[in-house]
Amino acid sequence: MSNKLSEVINTLRRLEGPLQVSAGPEQVTVVTAAPALAQVCAQVAQACDARLATSVGCDERLLGRGFQVYFVFAADRAGAFITVQAELDENAPVFPSLTARLPAANWHEREMHDLLGFLPQGHPDLRPLVLHPGWPKGFFPLRKDAQLPPSPFQVAGDLDMPGVTGQGVYQLPVGPIHAGVIEPGHFRFFLDGEQILSLEAQLFYVHRGAEKLIEGRTPALALPVVERLCATCSASHAIGFCQAVEALSGVEIPPRARHLRTLYLELERLYNHLGDMGNICAGLSYHLGNYLGASSKEALVSLNAELTGHRYLMGVAALGGVRADLPGHAPERIRTVLAQAYRDLQELLSGITTSPSVLDRLENTGRLSREVALELALVGPAARASGVDRDARRDHPYLAYSDLKLLVPLRSAGDVYSRLMVRADEAQVSMDLVNQLLRTLPAGPVRTDVPPLPPRRQALSWIESPRGESVHWVQGGNDGTIYRYRLRSASYQNWPAVPQAVLGNIVPDFPLVNKSFELCYSCTDR
Amino acid sequence: MAEHSPAVVVTARSQPTQELAQAVNWKVQRLFRRSLQVRAVDAGSCNGCEWELVAALNAIYDLQRLGVDIVASPRHADALLVTGMVTRNLELALLRTFEATPHPKLVIAVGACAGTGCVFRGSYAVHPGVGEVLPVDVYIPGCPPTPGAILQGLLVAMGRLEPPARRQEFVE
Numbered sequence A: 001m002s003n004k005l006s007e008v009i010n011t012l013r014r015l016e017g018p019l020q021v022s023a024g025p026e027q028v029t030v031v032t033a034a035p036a037l038a039q040v041c042a043q044v045a046q047a048c049d050a051r052l053a054t055s056v057g058c059d060e061r062l063l064g065r066g067f068q069v070y071f072v073f074a075a076d077r078a079g080a081f082i083t084v085q086a087e088l089d090e091n092a093p094v095f096p097s098l099t100a101r102l103p104a105a106n107w108h109e110r111e112m113h114d115l116l117g118f119l120p121q122g123h124p125d126l127r128p129l130v131l132h133p134g135w136p137k138g139f140f141p142l143r144k145d146a147q148l149p150p151s152p153f154q155v156a157g158d159l160d161m162p163g164v165t166g167q168g169v170y171q172l173p174v175g176p177i178h179a180g181v182i183e184p185g186h187f188r189f190f191l192d193g194e195q196i197l198s199l200e201a202q203l204f205y206v207h208r209g210a211e212k213l214i215e216g217r218t219p220a221l222a223l224p225v226v227e228r229l230c231a232t233c234s235a236s237h238a239i240g241f242c243q244a245v246e247a248l249s250g251v252e253i254p255p256r257a258r259h260l261r262t263l264y265l266e267l268e269r270l271y272n273h274l275g276d277m278g279n280i281c282a283g284l285s286y287h288l289g290n291y292l293g294a295s296s297k298e299a300l301v302s303l304n305a306e307l308t309g310h311r312y313l314m315g316v317a318a319l320g321g322v323r324a325d326l327p328g329h330a331p332e333r334i335r336t337v338l339a340q341a342y343r344d345l346q347e348l349l350s351g352i353t354t355s356p357s358v359l360d361r362l363e364n365t366g367r368l369s370r371e372v373a374l375e376l377a378l379v380g381p382a383a384r385a386s387g388v389d390r391d392a393r394r395d396h397p398y399l400a401y402s403d404l405k406l407l408v409p410l411r412s413a414g415d416v417y418s419r420l421m422v423r424a425d426e427a428q429v430s431m432d433l434v435n436q437l438l439r440t441l442p443a444g445p446v447r448t449d450v451p452p453l454p455p456r457r458q459a460l461s462w463i464e465s466p467r468g469e470s471v472h473w474v475q476g477g478n479d480g481t482i483y484r485y486r487l488r489s490a491s492y493q494n495w496p497a498v499p500q501a502v503l504g505n506i507v508p509d510f511p512l513v514n515k516s517f518e519l520c521y522s523c524t525d526r
Numbered sequence B: 001m002a003e004h005s006p007a008v009v010v011t012a013r014s015q016p017t018q019e020l021a022q023a024v025n026w027k028v029q030r031l032f033r034r035s036l037q038v039r040a041v042d043a044g045s046c047n048g049c050e051w052e053l054v055a056a057l058n059a060i061y062d063l064q065r066l067g068v069d070i071v072a073s074p075r076h077a078d079a080l081l082v083t084g085m086v087t088r089n090l091e092l093a094l095l096r097t098f099e100a101t102p103h104p105k106l107v108i109a110v111g112a113c114a115g116t117g118c119v120f121r122g123s124y125a126v127h128p129g130v131g132e133v134l135p136v137d138v139y140i141p142g143c144p145p146t147p148g149a150i151l152q153g154l155l156v157a158m159g160r161l162e163p164p165a166r167r168q169e170f171v172e
């Protein structure tokens, strides 16, 4: 056990209140009573310099443990995850809301309220989040005894949006179906002229009930669903899920599989970052940049198809490793395509940085301060563009990352330009990582057997996806199947930052600001 | 729902059956003059099908050169291109979009989710495919269909290709 981790444990043991502390490798669990939950969480966050990483509400009545809530904190500097757990009363599943003290908990608690019927007491905004108005009352899908009423129903949809009022303030509704080929979400702007005074978003239009669907399946049957939660984070999610299952089953994957998974994750980051840079250019009406980004992405996803048979890397991950080894000519092809991608990137960057009209739109647009980024516990390029030095690959190394030389690029202005440039810098780091991986690729098998899930235990895993750290939480049931699975994607964590970043901007810049975060709705809504 | 001819399923190997594809072709050739203005609707996709549609518009595939364009409003559209299995949360918005699209119109279901619900079939939160909610004219299968497959499907819909599809109701 590392010194830093034992320091964390000692800190936790000194905390006041009714709690029990136990430790495993890289993970610490604090069990407390429901009424003390908010206070203990706030103490943990403060004493261990930890941020909210994920939360899980769980109906464990079939495991003989009632309703449980888990709030998981990441202490990045100590390299540890700390879970605070409390059992709720079965007849009145209530706990004190964390949101007032930890704003990052806002959506997490609303989601538990929607899907499990837990009540975070004192939450400032308990409007529906995941299930829009119109779902049958008392239907809590993640409860084990949940049942949809037999009568047909239609979800009416519209959420109350208080926003701001005042003389001259008007509202502009946009979506859920948008002008471009993009995912659905409803945005309500509260405007003074063109200036945005407030933005409210209603998301979760693509909620597919995936977490419930996975319950009762073996991990092998759950994997195809997990990798279809979000196409452009598919490798990240699939590998993250496999890692959680492997942690639970106590399996170590072969060294070559570790390297190949890392390689796929970096290839995924690369095509996303180049594509996203092109998309930001589309938001600028800078068409050359858009075409360059799109062509470069096309070359990279075609490379994926050549290497793995799927343009978005679906099907590459397998429990216990990867599904297949690389074709023999792969290293050479990867180097060739990456060399071209590097040239595309330089061309794109020189186009952007030498065009005053492009820079004018990018700089100072959609600023997000470091304070807000910290408060909302942001992750990924969005956090790093606001000066928050956070990267799961370095802070909580997994797969082959501890063997690699990894730089974490940082910017501080928090505007669209910074988010664009962080991606550009990271793309170059990824290219370097891929080269390191190809040089050091170990020989040997690419897959090992994974025994059935052990019953009634849970495990956590984390992956720095292209949009930031995503956290997977998997719990085994009584019979080798999954009892509960939760994905907290990077997009889920970062969405609440978008309405903050657009404040004071004008409506025509919204698409640009939105694209600079480039958050997926699909892995947010699940 | 008004009477509606069975849908074409675009596949590489299926035998051409003239009469069915003609039903679709007739619409496009007579009514839309061999160009197609398409409104894309994500009704529960993982975004994979969207990205492939976007890729079909990139400089390599360049869908627009074939007379297809993606339009910003259903009011401008000849066809709705729907991805995703149709989530409960989006059903109403999709129906409204369909209503807003002027007659005559085609519905093109893109991807396995839009066809059958794909791996999400059976979830409480989704319908098992677009056909449950709207009358579908053309199915383009795949998870996701590649840009080339989307292109091929749209060309079949427009009657610019010999139809590779056979008459088939989309059943389980």
Ligand code: SF4
Pocket: A228, A231, B044, B045, B046, B047, B048, B049, B083, B084, B110, B111, B112, B113, B114, B118, B142, B143, B144, B145
């Ligand atoms: S068909 Fe496949 S790629 Fe398309 S939306 Fe469904 S899961 Fe995603």
